Amino acid sequence: MKTLSSILFLIFISAYSHAQSKKNVFFDQNIMIGKFHTIDQLEELKKGELIQLYTERVKEITTILPYLALTNEAGVSLSDIGIKESSDHLKSLDKYHEETTETAESTNEIISEFIPYADTEKIVWAILYFEEIIKKIRIGANGNF
Numbered sequence: 001m002k003t004l005s006s007i008l009f010l011i012f013i014s015a016y017s018h019a020q021s022k023k024n025v026f027f028d029q030n031i032m033i034g035k036f037h038t039i040d041q042l043e044e045l046k047k048g049e050l051i052q053l054y055t056e057r058v059k060e061i062t063t064i065l066p067y068l069a070l071t072n073e074a075g076v077s078l079s080d081i082g083i084k085e086s087s088d089h090l091k092s093l094d095k096y097h098e099e100t101t102e103t104a105e106s107t108n109e110i111i112s113e114f115i116p117y118a119d120t121e122k123i124v125w126a127i128l129y130f131e132e133i134i135k136k137i138r139i140g141a142n143g144n145f
Contacts, residue, residue: 028075036135037131054130055112058130062107064137
């Protein structure tokens with residue numbers, strides 16, 4: 001029983017320290033899409049699947065854009081780019097993360113309410129457009145546009 005308690009304690013500490021270390025990160029990998037699509041692939045999908053893709057792409061763009069002059073890479077912390085991890089900076093970043101989460105929820109609601117009324121081909125076009133924006137974001141300032 002003592003060993004089980006020790007293991008659970010270590011898991012808790014590991015999870016807690018991992019969560020704490022994420023507070024100083026601008027954004028993490030989980031908001032980034034994993035796949036880009038062709039028009040043919042998108043045209044094979046149902047409207048509900050397209051709306052999900054649409055939502056994911058809007059989330060990535062709106063999350064990364066405010067930080068674009070600082071970084072386009074997930075997992076970058078304040079200290080990684082030379083910003084002091086003062087309590088004021090950490091509070092600002094934490095507050096922005098909270099507000100971004102609320103905004104994302106609101107955006108998801110508006111998308112799920114209105115985008116189903118859009119023509120399927122316009123949703124496909126928007127997804128392709130968003131994916132081009134994301135590709136350019138990921139290339140970064142030093143890449144070739």
